[in-house]
Amino acid sequence: MLRLARLPIALYAWRGREYAGARTWLLVALALLLCLLLMLSLALGSASIPLEQIIATLLGGEAESAAWTNIVLKFRLPKTLTAMLAGMALGVSGLLMQTYFRNPLAEPFVLGVSSGASLGVALVVLGAGATGGLLLGGLNLAGDLLLTAAAGLGAALTMTLVLLVATRISNGVTLLILGLMFGYLVSALVSLLLYFALPERIQAYINWTFGSFSGVTSAQLPILALIVAAGLLLATAQVKPLNALLLSEDYARSLGVPMRKTRLGIVLATALLVSAVTAFCGPIAFIGIAVPHICRGLLGSSDHRLLLPGTILAGACVALAAGLIAELPGSNIVLPLNVVTALMGAPVVMLVVLRRARGLS
Amino acid sequence: MKALETRALTIGYRRRRGNIVLARDLDLQLGRGSLVGILGANGVGKSTLLRTLACMQAPLAGQVLLDGEETARMLPLEVARQLCIVLTAAPQVSLLNGYALVALGRYPHSDWLGRLSKSDHAQITWALQAVGATDLAEQRVSQLSDGQRQKLMIARALTQDCPLMLLDEPTAFLDYPRRLETLRLLRRLTRDADRAVLVCTHELDLALRYCDELWLMSNSGVKVGSPATILRDGSLHKTFGIDSSSFGANGGSRIFDGADLSQPLERQEDSII
Numbered sequence: 001m002l003r004l005a006r007l008p009i010a011l012y013a014w015r016g017r018e019y020a021g022a023r024t025w026l027l028v029a030l031a032l033l034l035c036l037l038l039m040l041s042l043a044l045g046s047a048s049i050p051l052e053q054i055i056a057t058l059l060g061g062e063a064e065s066a067a068w069t070n071i072v073l074k075f076r077l078p079k080t081l082t083a084m085l086a087g088m089a090l091g092v093s094g095l096l097m098q099t100y101f102r103n104p105l106a107e108p109f110v111l112g113v114s115s116g117a118s119l120g121v122a123l124v125v126l127g128a129g130a131t132g133g134l135l136l137g138g139l140n141l142a143g144d145l146l147l148t149a150a151a152g153l154g155a156a157l158t159m160t161l162v163l164l165v166a167t168r169i170s171n172g173v174t175l176l177i178l179g180l181m182f183g184y185l186v187s188a189l190v191s192l193l194l195y196f197a198l199p200e201r202i203q204a205y206i207n208w209t210f211g212s213f214s215g216v217t218s219a220q221l222p223i224l225a226l227i228v229a230a231g232l233l234l235a236t237a238q239v240k241p242l243n244a245l246l247l248s249e250d251y252a253r254s255l256g257v258p259m260r261k262t263r264l265g266i267v268l269a270t271a272l273l274v275s276a277v278t279a280f281c282g283p284i285a286f287i288g289i290a291v292p293h294i295c296r297g298l299l300g301s302s303d304h305r306l307l308l309p310g311t312i313l314a315g316a317c318v319a320l321a322a323g324l325i326a327e328l329p330g331s332n333i334v335l336p337l338n339v340v341t342a343l344m345g346a347p348v349v350m351l352v353v354l355r356r357a358r359g360l361s
Numbered sequence: 362m363k364a365l366e367t368r369a370l371t372i373g374y375r376r377r378r379g380n381i382v383l384a385r386d387l388d389l390q391l392g393r394g395s396l397v398g399i400l401g402a403n404g405v406g407k408s409t410l411l412r413t414l415a416c417m418q419a420p421l422a423g424q425v426l427l428d429g430e431e432t433a434r435m436l437p438l439e440v441a442r443q444l445c446i447v448l449t450a451a452p453q454v455s456l457l458n459g460y461a462l463v464a465l466g467r468y469p470h471s472d473w474l475g476r477l478s479k480s481d482h483a484q485i486t487w488a489l490q491a492v493g494a495t496d497l498a499e500q501r502v503s504q505l506s507d508g509q510r511q512k513l514m515i516a517r518a519l520t521q522d523c524p525l526m527l528l529d530e531p532t533a534f535l536d537y538p539r540r541l542e543t544l545r546l547l548r549r550l551t552r553d554a555d556r557a558v559l560v561c562t563h564e565l566d567l568a569l570r571y572c573d574e575l576w577l578m579s580n581s582g583v584k585v586g587s588p589a590t591i592l593r594d595g596s597l598h599k600t601f602g603i604d605s606s607s608f609g610a611n612g613g614s615r616i617f618d619g620a621d622l623s624q625p626l627e628r629q630e631d632s633i634i
Contacts, residue, residue: 016477240474240475246454247452247465250417250446251452254415254417254446255465255468255469255521300456
């Protein structure tokens with residue numbers, strides 16, 4: 001409560017002249033929206049449970065029926081928290097990459113980092129068939145850790161590759177094309193693996209590519225939360241260098257930004273955030289690219305001291321909303337998450353590109 | 362102690378098949394309170410020299426000293442407190458106001474979040490006044506002209522509060538009155554704020570008129586001298602390969618007084634050469 005009471009003071013710090021023209025109060029609005037969406041995500045689902053029962057269960061009590069307690073604690077709560085964490089992680093990783101590459105279209109998915117993670121997961125899921133599949137027999141903790149490690153390794157390797165290329169080529173378009181080509185390469189490799197894999201493993205992989213927030217159990221949730229928290233902390237430590245990077249890499253260096261350390265921080269943070277989300281929820285598209293743009297538009301600022309909290313809040317909101325829409329509350333159908341994020345995110349990206357094109361001409 | 366000093370500095374680029382050397386064994390000095398211009402033909406290595414002095418690229422040999430301390434042994438933050446730079450093109454930053462752009466200059470002095478203290482705000486306000494950009498403080502940088510943005514970039518360099526300021530053709534995209542204004546501002550800074558300013562430029566006439574000292578760069582090295590001596594001994598003419606008679610016989614620091622200033626400067630230089 002004390003923390004909450006200090007929020008207005010923290011926002012008051014954002015009233016300096018350097019923030020003139022920015023809509024800082026929207027951070028509060030985003031926080032309130034997040035609370036609302038968290039409630040909705042817990043309250044809506046295929047089974048209708050009265051709100052006071054849900055609140056009672058969350059506060060540690062028992063609902064009237066044991067099934068309700070079970071649904072809330074074992075399904076809706078992990079799903080809601082996963083969506084929130086994934087949205088935060090994807091939004092922030094998109095922000096980091098867009099600023100670092102000075103490219104509005106940069107995001108983990110476009111630059112092939114998610115493809116790297118996919119290859120890692122494909123190797124584990126599909127390759128496990130050949131080695132007897134002992135690790136993926138059940139959804140045990142070691143298997144999930146292996147999956148996360150594979151996705152993480154894939155993401156980190158790709159990110160390093162992208163950065164190695166990026167240090168030689170400062171042209172963003174070239175980098176994007178290389179990222180796309182890397183994505184094609186990886187999907188070719190995955191196709192090759194699929195071609196030789198067992199049918200049930202193929203189904204498992206395809207389900208993974210649809211993306212989902214509901215595959216994370218309460219036992220796995222702490223791992224996801226820990227990695228995302230580490231990534232977000234690392235990203236927070238880069239706020240000041242990121243602001244300097246708005247000028248250019250040369251100017252940032254002249255301001256005393258330790259470029260090697262900063263680059264490493266950005267890569268590590270992105271790799272942690274993307275790999276954790278990709279491993280636990282699948283390759284979720286468009287949240288990473290759309291959320292930073294939504295935030296810049298809403299807050300009216302490029303300052304990362306506003307944008308970082310903004311993308312954390314907005315990312316969580318967008319992911320929760322996408323999760324809600326995918327579940328089609330009141331029905332028993334669950335849409336693939338990537339269908340929803342693409343339908344929501346692609347128009348945003350198109351709008352940004354069109355607005356830029358108009359601004360240039 | 363000189364604000365900037367080089368010892369046997371060799372500049373150029375490292376290549377696998379032999380280094381490309383642009384100038385060797387440079388022993389240059391720059392004291393506080395003086396405005397120095399680097400002149401030279403295209404491709405002779407002016408920008409490379411400036412980038413090497415600013416620690417943006419490593420020298421092939423020799424040392425750069427800031428206030429007596431070797432830059433190779435300094436942390437990036439320590440260098441940032443000694444020297445600031447302004448590059449040719451002002452960066453395009455969307456969604457920041459002029460004040461925030463200038464405030465980025467406080468980077469080496471502020472805390473981990475870059476929060477501004479009262480003295481930071483005072484410094485920023487002073488810098489905005491110094492370059493005459495107070496009215497740009499609350500405008501979006503993306504809506505400003507090249508000249509206005511460059512003004513803010515110079516203000517940003519001023520807020521960095523360094524004894525040494527390096528500028529790489531800061532006036533290339535500006536119109537003539539703005540070029541004049543910028544050079545005047547730089548000269549005023551060296552006088553009033555006791556800064557050492559090193560500016561790389563193609564504006565021969567402005568450099569001759571406003572600089573205290575000129576570094577003439579050619580393939581044979583760097584020649585240092587006051588504008589008057591450099592004009593008198595003919596090294597300016599030699600550097601640019603121009604016939605001394607085309608400058609007018611009386612020389613002096615106002616060589617272009619007879620030239621038509623309504624024309625773009627490049628055109629004038631062409632007609633002179």
